[in-house]
Amino acid sequence: MRLFQGLGNNTGDYQKLEVTLQEYGVPTVVAKVSRFDWLRNAAGLVDPNYWSGTLRPRPVLDWYLKRIDEAVQEAKELAQGQTLSLIGHSAGGWLARVYMEEFGQLDVSLLLTLGTPHLPPPKGVPGVIDQTRGLLDYVEKHCMKAVYTPELRYVCIAGRYIQGARFLGDSNVEAKAMVPAENDQPTAEAVLVNDMGNSTSTAPRFRARFVGQGYKQVCGQADVWGDGVVPEVSAHLDGALNISLDGVYHSPVGSDELRPWYGSPAVVEQWIHHLLN
Template sequence: MASAIVPSLRLRPSFSYATSPSSSFSSSGDVKPRPAVILPGLGNNSGDYKKLEVTLSEYGVPAVVAAVSRLDWFRNAAGLVDPSYWRGTLRPRPVLDWYLKRIDDAVREANALAQGQGLSLIGHSAGGWLARVYMEEYGNSDISLLLTLGTPHLPPPRGQPGVIDQTRGLLYYVEEQCAKAVYTPELRYVCIAGRYIRGATLVNNADVSAGIDGGDAISELAIASNKTGDSQVSSGPSLRARFVGQGYKQVCGRADVWGDGVVPEVSAHLDGALNVTFDGVYHSPVGSEDETRPWYGSPAIVKDWIHHLLQ
């Protein structure tokens, strides 16, 4: 079934906790929310998502986190002996079979809780595109929703000077071989991006205080990161913005774009999906702080996307 054209949304989260999760959302009748499987991002471990798991449970959503340790990610070094790594044409299998198996184990555990009502996958960072590989390889008949948080879905442009594909071809494979995003009653893709800081080029030829499209207001946290000692916004990009911009450039080919500090906004959205952007949201649970530096899984942010899991 073809996916309808869905407009993108941009949200500024509210940090009010006046209403509890249980009173904000209640399931109708005896219908229980689908279980969710949380897929860790590159370099993260299962424990990084414990607080998100607890937050989801407060909305009645049982969650299973795929079992991943930080040391597990060193398994990816096996790709170094594959000639396709050096050609930039690496494929997910077999180098990422270990992660796909962890997803499958978590899906099986969640299915035991689902009682036939389907599952939601929540993929953080690389966990989002790895979820797409899993759905392609293992099937998606049990999955009703793929919700991605700061996932670099799109490969960098080919032939861009100074840009090296950090996935060595994996994202090109996903783009070319995995099913396209849809938003249908049977399966919904929701792709969430963050605007925490705008990057800058190494040479000062862009105004960091302007929005990506020239008309958007800078997020409050991005402003805070560029204040000087006298509380005035700097007239030029900060060193931090230049550093972040070089990271963005490796992902999307441009430095002077908005992103969550790691993944550019433009890379975290997919054609065919419901695309959402949150202002002031940081990429990772590591280094985040719920009130001053919230990440996608902070309670104040979750309350603005939890409804996708309750539909």
């Protein structure tokens, strides 16, 4: 199994997940990426396509695709002729799709994405700026559509950790703005919010609105559920097996027993069967 990092994450952030997967008998190779490596993306600033919002993955992200390919080649040696499973966290999910498109997918039988913003933000929504500068538009137009077949399976997992809220005005939020993960361990705090978006304290209300502004940049809406970074609706793909997990936070950075992320042991238990089947 190969694991690809999200934007800004490094190899060490996934060490505990790597150990957890190995405990299930899943040999794992994590792409070798440091936080400093992500500064290479600044090369896109000199590309006119960046400023026009039509940026392409190559050559700006060639360095990352090379790291993926190195991990895949190492994994092939371990697999001894068996097919490979790819796991992409956050941006690593859509970058894995770019890799499969550019380098081939014959050896891949599973792409499992964790909190990946697959869909480009809608155009023409006031206040929304495409943070990828066109990269997700390219992925949607040029990369293979998701499938779920015996030969190749796409499994897209989204977290429902916190519901966002609009910055101004009433928000159509549910009774609970945060939901706990479904396990026997201590789980995420629950913040009660009434139907008009007025929480029981100022801090939770501000947090929901702050998170909502991030969601809006990704999917065009603020008052939706997500993992604190990526909205649920953006993490799913037509044609894939789409799964939503309650109480799951986006990142390994800042996660703990009270705020489990996709790679926490109790959460891995809910999706590991896709790797074992």
